[in-house]
Amino acid sequence: MTTPSPTSASLDALARDILARNDRGGYTVPNEKVYPFQWNWDSAFVAMGFAVLDIERAWQELETLFLGQWDDGMVPSIVFHKPAANYYPGPSAWGTTHEPPTTGISQPPVAATAARVVFEADPDRARAEARLRALLPKLVASHRWWHEIRDPDGTGLVAIVHPWETGRDNSPEWDAPLAAITPTVDVAALRKDKTHVNASERPTDAFYNRVMTLVEEAKALHWDGKAVARSLSLRVCDVGVQSILVRADHDLHHLATLLGFADEAAALAGWIERSTKGFDRLRGDDGIWRSLDLRSGKLAASVSSGSFLPLYARVGTREDADHLAALLDRWGSVTSYAVPSSDPFAETYDPHRYWRGPVWLVVNRMIVDGFATAGRLDVADRIAAQSRELVGRHGFCEYFDPRTGDALGGRDFSWTAAMWLAWLARPDAGHAVTG
Ligand code: DGY
Numbered sequence: 306m307t308t309p310s311p312t313s314a315s316l317d318a319l320a321r322d323i324l325a326r327n328d329r330g331g332y333t334v335p336n337e338k339v340y341p342f343q344w345n346w347d348s349a350f351v352a353m354g355f356a357v358l359d360i361e362r363a364w365q366e367l368e369t370l371f372l373g374q375w376d377d378g379m380v381p382s383i384v385f386h387k388p389a390a391n392y393y394p395g396p397s398a399w400g401t402t403h404e405p406p407t408t409g410i411s412q413p414p415v416a417a418t419a420a421r422v423v424f425e426a427d428p429d430r431a432r433a434e435a436r437l438r439a440l441l442p443k444l445v446a447s448h449r450w451w452h453e454i455r456d457p458d459g460t461g462l463v464a465i466v467h468p469w470e471t472g473r474d475n476s477p478e479w480d481a482p483l484a485a486i487t488p489t490v491d492v493a494a495l496r497k498d499k500t501h502v503n504a505s506e507r508p509t510d511a512f513y514n515r516v517m518t519l520v521e522e523a524k525a526l527h528w529d530g531k532a533v534a535r536s537l538s539l540r541v542c543d544v545g546v547q548s549i550l551v552r553a554d555h556d557l558h559h560l561a562t563l564l565g566f567a568d569e570a571a572a573l574a575g576w577i578e579r580s581t582k583g584f585d586r587l588r589g590d591d592g593i594w595r596s597l598d599l600r601s602g603k604l605a606a607s608v609s610s611g612s613f614l615p616l617y618a619r620v621g622t623r624e625d626a627d628h629l630a631a632l633l634d635r636w637g638s639v640t641s642y643a644v645p646s647s648d649p650f651a652e653t654y655d656p657h658r659y660w661r662g663p664v665w666l667v668v669n670r671m672i673v674d675g676f677a678t679a680g681r682l683d684v685a686d687r688i689a690a691q692s693r694e695l696v697g698r699h700g701f702c703e704y705f706d707p708r709t710g711d712a713l714g715g716r717d718f719s720w721t722a723a724m725w726l727a728w729l730a731r732p733d734a735g736h737a738v739t740g
Contacts, residue, residue: 311697317730320722323701324354327719328362332369332386336703336715338501341389343370345382346472346549347720349415350667353738354723356426357730363423364436367416371443373407377530378450380416381407382469393497394517400524409520409528410467413549414451417444417557421739422727424560438564444557445569451550452576454530461583464599465546466537467519468512471611473545473646473660473668475508477653478596478605485600486538488514489521506657506704506713540599544587545611549671551580551618556739584620592628607653608632609660610646610668616675626679633684640707642695643688644672649707656706663704663713666692666724674737686735693729696721 311319327333332343333351340347348370355363373384385396385406396406420440427433455463465471468479493510519539526532534540558573587594589604594615596605613629615621639649646660646668647653656662669692677685695705701721703714728734 313730316696316725320354320701320725320730321358323717323722324351324358324719324726326717329386331365332384333366333719335719336717338391339498339703339715341392343373343384343386345370345380345384345412346415346667349419350670350720350727351723352419353422353727354719354725356423357726360423360427360429360432363426364432364440367420367423367440368436370416371440372405373403374443374447375403375407375530377454378446378448379411379454379530380414380447380450382410382412383408391497391501393492393495394520398495398517399520401528408469409523409533410470411450412470413472413546414447414553415549417448417553417560418549418738420444421556421560425739434564437560441557441561441564441566441569445561445566445572448550448554448557448573448576450530452580455534457531457534459579461579461581462542462586462597462599463547463550463580464534464540465543466523466533466539468516468539471541471543471545473543473609473611474516475512475658476609476611476660477607477647477651478543478609478611479539479541480653481603481606482539482541482598482600483512483515486515486518488518490514490517492517502714506659506663508659538600542583542587542597542599543611544594544596545609545614547580547583547587548611548614548618548620551577551620552671554580555619581618581620584615584618587615592625593632607651608648610644610665610672613644613672613675614668616679617671618675619678621679623680626676626681626684630676630681630684642691642705642707642710644669645707646704656708657713659704659714662707664692664695664707665704666695666729667720670724670728670738673735677735677737682735689729689734692724693734696725696729701725 335347352363352366373381399408401409424433451463523533554577561570589595594612642664654662673685673688695710699710699712702712703718
């Protein structure tokens with residue numbers, strides 16, 4: 306007997322229900338058990354989902370995220386609005402002084418792109434303008450933080466100082482930079498994630514000890530943004546963050562111009578020009594973009610799903626898109642679902658372990674946008690169709706096995722539900738996010 310596949314209408318209803326259950330009143334938790342607070346890039350994608358259901362709630366999602374913004378412009382990776390015992394590392398492990406409590410690091414800056422999606426979906430123009438006018442200076446401050454504090458020498462490459470800032474936490478790209486760190490803490494016994502998710506699907510203890518060592522280093526610097534940017538033991542230009550930032554720069558430039566924020570638009574145009582040139586330093590000899598260890602000067606040995614994201618940043622040519630499409634075809638010869646988070650031919654590939662192989666739908670959404678914009682609608686349509694199939698067959702989980710599609714990580718996941726509503730449920734799912 307075969308199980309009938311769910312209809313689009315029943316998936317819509319399930320997705321709405323997940324967002325409703327994960328809604329904490331103004332912000333959404335990614336997943337009740339594993340991630341009980343507000344996460345930065347999760348919220349930006351969730352706002353895109355709410356834009357289909359409830360515009361007022363979509364604006365709120367972004368506004369509550371910015372309650373965590375620091376004076377120097379940084380938008381933290383997590384805002385701890387209310388205490389929850391089932392997560393490590395919580396506020397005391399970070400030792401920051403912000404109120405509401407936050408981490409001391411950031412995450413991929415999707416918020417400006419989300420603000421554009423919400424703005425364009427809002428049928429009430431007066432409300433949309435008022436909400437955007439209030440949010441826009443905060444968004445610009447967060448982009449200034451990336452381009453100035455995290456690129457203090459104006460090189461056009463922004464640095465991440467902690468693997469969690471990439472959102473692709475334990476990607477093999479960070480193996481070499483992390484190997485150079487001698488752990489000073491052992492946090493294995495403090496971890497809570499492994500009580501909610503199978504340990505084989507989560508990062509290792511060796512990884513946690515190293516990333517928490519970086520937190521201790523930053524605490525010793527009293528979380529001073531400039532000092533942290535210059536002196537932490539890990540400093541990498543992540544091709545994913547760099548791409549997501551430049552794409553968001555374009556969206557924010559569009560919004561700033563529309564609303565008459567001339568100085569802000571000029572600053573954004575300058576950052577776009579400088580950072581677009583920066584991508585030249587991320588190309589490997591094979592023409593594929595990679596992350597760059599800014600301390601050792603070495604490009605990452607491994608190619609990841611991040612390598613496809615420059616197309617989303619509007620960087621590269623049709624030839625680059627063709628080259629990446631050929632790479633994806635090679636990967637497709639050993640996987641059934643695009644896009645594995647890491648090269649399936651590499652020794653480091655692990656199809657179950659978080660960002661070392663599994664498929665993540667938010668990344669697929671950005672990769673589809675890039676291929677569609679570069680003129681490869683065939684590839685974009687194929688990834689969208691496989692993504693739709695993953696949700697239809699395996700549900701709204703956190704990530705998926707690229708060979709079988711099996712559900713991995715947390716269940717009833719907010720951003721997967723949001724990607725269904727904002728993207729996969731639409732007939733034009735093989736197209737770009739915005740203009
Ligand atoms: C986690 O706890 O796994 C998060 O990804 C860190 O932000």
